Amino acid sequence: MDTLSYNKSLELLHKVSSASGFVASAEDTSNYKRVWARDGVICGLAALASGDEKLIETFRITLETLANNQHEIGTIPSNVMINENTTDVSYGGLAGRVDAVTWFIIGICQYAFHTNDNTFITKYEVEIEKALHLLEAWEFNNRHLIYVPLSGNWADEYITDGYVLYDQLLRIWALKNYNNFKKSEKLALKIKHIVEQVESNFLPNSNQEKFHERAYNETDFKAYLPCSFSPSGYKNQFDAFANSLLLLLNIGPSKVHEEIINFSFDLAKSTKLGLVPAFWPPIFESDQHWNLLKDNCKYEFRNFPYEFHNGGSWSMVNGFFALGLLAHSEKEKTNIILNNINKANAIEEYSFYENFNTDTTTPNGVSNCAWSAAAAVLVHQAINNNFKIVL
Known part of the structure; x- marks a missing residue:
């Protein structure tokens, strides 16, 4: 048990606690001194896991900040910055952030469950x-999968768009969490329909009706589920976050879970950091999707091969991979991933970098990144104190 890494992680979560909720980093970098929906909820899950009352209170404030700034049509802010006299709300940059909506619902429900406060x-x-009504509208064709624009989730400078696996799984998680409280036949039926569509369109050898039959039949399925598909076809990069959520939610047959676990863990073992990259393989200048990747940035290009979303390694993503492993009783593998998360977070005297170049191990992004610490706390408590996020 690495108590030093755990305590350092908790220390950082306290540093990023503000009067408006969890900010993304303790660094004085403007875009990270904001309350972000997905970052804030992931930090909030770590707060619940820790049992630290001050951190749990910060989580409550985070959720209230997001709720108070919900758009009238239902959109949850991607991020919010509250100063003494002004509130600056962003619902996304080049595109809106679909996952802010689902993370918000998950956060409300997780807080209510773990604090035993149904009034929340x-x-x-x-x-x-x-x-939830907005998510229905985002299906566009009323066939149970939401359609996500390019740049529409946490991988905001990557190539995924259309029917993105990660976003479908977050929606299933959000609906299941809410239905734990509502006990609604309508919600249960919606969950069933979405799960069926995920299994039909993302799992190999499905005999069910597809959204895009021709593209499905032309796809070379791997030992993991493809990251997305759209009218232009499937994108087959490995999405570690999405496949980890699939393991957590236990969707699909056990054979698929075994293949994902084996592929992901072998991939992690093959890297110098011992961590699974966020997306794999990297996209190079000679590859089909390079121009799509190159042009998808608002300020400066960061997705060089092996960096950021383009094959970079994130402690946060590996935290969810470790939770997915533990959900399938892979405790030894979980301990190995946690150990490697702690090693990565400890680089440069516990700088908690956002992500790393998988090839060179060079840190990328901001230091003192809140959800890098949150990942370590979540997995530590899941292993040592049997903390379980509600699914």
Whole structure:
């Protein structure tokens, strides 16, 4: 048990606790001194896992900040910055952030469950219902999968778009969490429909009706589920976050889970950091999707091969991979991944970098990144104190 790494992680979560909620980094970098939906909820899950009352209170404030700044049509802010006299709300940059909506619902429900406070659900029931209605609209064709624009989730400078696996799985998780409280036949049926569509369109050898039959039949399925598909076909990069969520939610047959676990863990073992890259393989200048990747940045290009989303390694993503492993009783592998997360976070005297170049191990992004610490806390408590996120 690495208590030093755990305590350092908790220390950083306290540093990023503000009067408005969890900010993304303790560094004085403007875009990271904001309360982000997905970052804030992931830090909030770590707060619940830790049992630290001050951190749990910061999580509550985070959720209230997001709820108070929900758009009238139901959109949850990607991020919010609150100063003494002004509030600056962003719903996304080049495109809106679909996953902010689902992470918000997950966060409300996780907080209510772990604090045993059902009134928190009641308090934000209107906001949740508006968010769920918006997700319905984002299906566009009323066939149970949401359509995500390029740049529409956490991988905001990557190539995934259309029916993105990660976003479908987050929606299933959010609906299941909410239905734990509502016990609604309508919600249960919606969950069933979405799961069926995920299994039909993303799993290999499916006999069910497909969204895009021709593209499905032309796809070379791997030992993992493809990251997305759209009218232009499937994108077959390995998405570690999405496949980890699949393991957590236990969707699909056990044979598929075994293949994902073996592929992911072998991939992690093959790298110098011992961590699974966020997306794999990297996209190079000679590859089909290079121009799509190159042009998808608002300020400066960061997705060089092996960096950021393009094959970079993130402690946060590996935290969810470790939780997925543990959900399938792979405790030894979970301990190995946690150990490697702690080693990565400890680089440069516990600088908690956002991500790393998988080839060179060079740190990338901001230091003192909150969700890098959150990953370590979540997995540590899952292993040592049997903490379980609600699914």
